Amino acid sequence: MVYIGDTLNWFCKIESITSTQIQCRTPAISSAYTPGTPVKVYVSTRLIILNSCDGACSTFTYLTASNSPNLTAISTSSGGSGTSVTLTGTSLVDSNNYAEVAFTNKATGDVIVLAATSKNSTSLTFSISSTIVTGLYTVKARNAVGESNGYDFSVSWLLGTLPSGIGSTVGALFTLTGSNYPAAIDGVAFSVSATAGNNTYAVNVVSCCSSNSISFEVPSVASGTALTIAFKGTANSPSLTFSATTSYTPTANLVSVVSDDSVAVGSQNVTVSSTNAIAATITSIRLVSIQDKSFFINVADGSWTTTGTGATAVTRFNVVINSGSYRLLINTSPYGYILLNSTVNIPFPNSFASISQSMSFNGGQFTLTASYLSPVSYITVNGFRGDIISYSPTSVTYQVPPLVTT
DSSP states (O other), X not given: OEEETTSTTOEEEEEEEOSSOEEEEOOSOOTTSOTTOBOOEXXXXXXXXXXEEOGGGOOOBOOOGGGSOEEEEESOSEEOXXXXXXXXXXXXXOTTOOOEEEEEETTTOOEEEEEOSEEETTEEEEEOOTTSOSEEEEEEEEOSSOBOOOEEEEEOOBOOOOSOSEEOTTOEEEEEEXXXXXSOOOSSXXXXXXXXXXXXXXXXXXXXXXXXXXXXXXOOOOTTOEEEEEEEOSSOOOEEEEEEOGGGOOBEEEOSSSSOTXXXXXXXXXXXXXXXXXXXXXXXXXXXXXXXXXXXXXXOTTOOEEESOGGGOEEXXXXXXXXXXXXXXXXXXXXXXXXXXXXXXXOOOSSOEEOXXXXXXXXXXXXXXXXXXXXXXXXXXXXXXXXXXXXXXXXXXXXXXXXXOO
16 A cells, blocks of 8 residues: 555555556545655555655645646536537646546546546536436546546436337336446436326336436336326436337237146247237347246247237247247337237146155155146146246156145
């Protein structure tokens, strides 16, 4: 570590280090020091002083305020990607006409350095890049002499736009792409919710926030409901409006794999036939477990085929299905999910193996071996439920509940 002078814990923050050179950034001047008076620079490790720079090399000197970079104004205190910001002050460039802008995130302490698009001794202009995470920052000018005082700046979260502000009553899976997204939706500093009047609805965030993008599900609501989808942030909280109506809800029927006990687990060809004239393009297909919606099966992107349009559209795809009952979620652009009244029901495999065994009065475990078993299945023993202990697609071990005699 490196520290300045004899004041305790007056550390110089190391920015880079090699076997022959250390570059560090000094703190603001301590009240124990006097501008213009040289001070020692100490280098130490494990609390043992290795060396100090004094005597012939005691060239580190805090300058007076009038000779240091100093900001007197900022053109705007908030903005997002592309916003041009001008800092006004004195001594903003050094003798080599160099200057840069430092953004320090107040929540994390992370520092982002931005290049000035124009600069002179009294003015620095720079632009907010799309990759700066939304939040509250301290912005400073700095050059070879050092840093200036700071101004507060809020980097705004720019969401992007919905493909349509009106759509399906079944809900929708939307992807927005914008700029200055947070690192993640943590449910505390950053969250997503939907409201309509006095009602609040959960919003399922499928993914966020790589490449300034978010995918989320709008919930199923009654026709005529206008949802306000709010994105809570630390610098700003943008929102979008989505109105659900039957007039923009695509509908269809399952032509195959519907409540058919003769259908086996494994690879299945599924056909879906449109039943209304709403023209929409399929963007994703998922089979979501009715028992536990956290388990779903994705149909490979673009693997389906669609013939016809509107009410004559027929879509076919192949999917490998585990045993269980599923809701078929077909998302379209720009309106959202297709309304399908049927479920996809795949019975338990006809061919399975189990080891005959005696079981403790206090319960135990039981293993079934078969193909395409469900990871959200369970067993019942005399009406009592036994959940999964361990799972693979070909073998499931269940907890056997204790014997109840009364």
